Amino acid sequence: MAVAAEQGETMPGKAAPLAGVRIVDLTNVIMGPSATHILADLGADVIKVEAPEGDSFRHYRPSRTPGMGGNFLHLNRNKRSVRLDLKRPEARAALDRLVATADVFVHAMRPDAIRRLGYGYEHVRTVRPDIVYCGAYGFGADGPYAHKAAYDDLIQAGSGLAALQTAAYGEPGYLPTVLCDKIAGQAIANAILAALYQRRCGGGGQAVEVPMFETMVEFNLVEHMVGFAFEPPLGPPGFNRVLSPKRKPYRTQDGYACILPYSDRNWRDFYAYTGRLEFVGDPRFETLSIRVQNIEVLYALVEEEAVKRSTADWVAFCDRVSIPCMPVLSLEELPEDEHLRAVGFFGTAEHPTEGAYRTMRRPVSFSGSTFAISRHAPRLGEHTEEVLREIGLSGTEIEALATDIPSPKTVAADAAALETTT
Structure with a gap:
């Protein structure tokens, strides 16, 4: 979408979706x-x-x-x-x-x-x-x-x-x-x-x-209903992955970043990049549904490895292999x-x-x-x-x-x- 540099200027074009309301x-x-x-x-x-x-x-x-x-x-x-x-x-x-x-x-x-x-x-x-x-x-x-x-x-x-x-x-x-x-x-x-x-x-x-x-x-409750959705409940409300205190931006060599391996492929690439091959084939992390039950172990792994590299290195690697990754930006940094x-x-x-x-x-x-x-x-x-x-x-x-x-x-x-x- 073309956007004028001066956003206060009235821009020519078709009527806006709610014109007339x-x-x-x-x-x-x-x-x-x-x-x-x-x-x-x-x-x-x-x-x-x-x-x-x-x-x-x-x-x-x-x-x-x-x-x-x-x-x-x-x-x-x-x-x-x-x-x-x-x-x-x-x-x-x-x-x-x-x-x-x-x-x-x-x-x-x-x-x-x-x-x-x-x-x-x-x-x-x-x-x-x-x-x-x-x-x-x-x-x-x-x-x-x-x-x-x-x-x-x-x-x-x-x-x-x-x-x-x-x-x-x-x-x-x-x-x-x-x-x-x-x-x-x-x-x-x-x-x-x-x-x-x-x-x-x-x-x-x-x-x-x-x-x-x-x-x-x-x-x-969209994600936190889990087993509480059933009658009688199959478990308490609360989605393990997002409730973990280890779920946080991780300190890198020079800042903080979100580093979020998610899919099976993401984790395999992360293990290879960090040399943590002892996690390969571990039945606790084999599939997404099983990983969620043991997610704090993996979050701790990411925290341990994150500080060994710069934020730019993590972003470059993760973008290359499609692992979700983003530097932590302050509000002041957003316009740039x-x-x-x-x-x-x-x-x-x-x-x-x-x-x-x-x-x-x-x-x-x-x-x-x-x-x-x-x-x-x-x-x-x-x-x-x-x-x-x-x-x-x-x-x-x-x-x-x-x-x-x-x-x-x-x-x-x-x-x-x-x-x-x-």
Whole structure:
């Protein structure tokens, strides 16, 4: 796929896959915005409806301008921002008029909170009967946890993910990434696409529920179900190969690398290269299913041999014989990785208020359309007047909606002051 050096430039080509789809987005922080980020990059018109104080993710530092943090720039590109105080009836009336033009309504509030706001499915479908309504919850709305607050750490703890670290580190731990938010974001995007397809096929609108907790329990058990899948169980949950504390990047002469012989042929080539021929023909490692039961012995072997050669030597050998191998790259090294450079994954763009910034293109590609950043991440409420005029509000009505709402600059300054004192 051809990618412009300046990824912020609008690129000519066929319409994007979701061109013509309008999404009203009441989500904030990471989980919901990561879902609408996917959909916006696919061409949907994502209208980000923000409270007067804006999405809290705006205010994480560092930033060049208050309210425009670096993470926000990537996650909210190709979206428009409309600022409404939904506690006011006139703002809710404006949102209703916006919803009437939309294909999708997505929020990440708890079920009782969205109903109190007045935007449960029952109301939204009276405004737009064929709407795809997506509630992105922490926990399924019908369970006893429905009213619990949900953050990534909480779901890592509750879904079994934190407990999985015990085998390797001796105690539960959180992964140093908001994995649950991002996996749930993928699930939200997939569910919305499926519902849009069903509507396109004549199925009409519907309510869709995507709970983080249930999503991550299923995600974690994909490989860890093993003997626990049977009734009665044939063994405890837990996949031996990935639970081994010896499964890790291995120290080489000059760094760390993933060295992962996997197939029968991979192991034979590894034994020959390292001279560890005593492993050849050992019945404990003869086939994959048997090796998995004795994998710690082999992981220890790789660890012992890895340090005898440089990372470059290991990569060269492994690539030559098709053994999976990769140097451990830091986040800072990724923009200079030869593969990412070759496929044009990273780029630069010029934000109209934030200046030059680093971009990442959409990871997936389509032969029928090219990727473009058609809109940079919006300032708080940047498109309020534009969108409200599109749905027929007059200048007087738009001005009335802004009455008594602090300016975005004041909100950002207040957020910055709060961060400094907490």
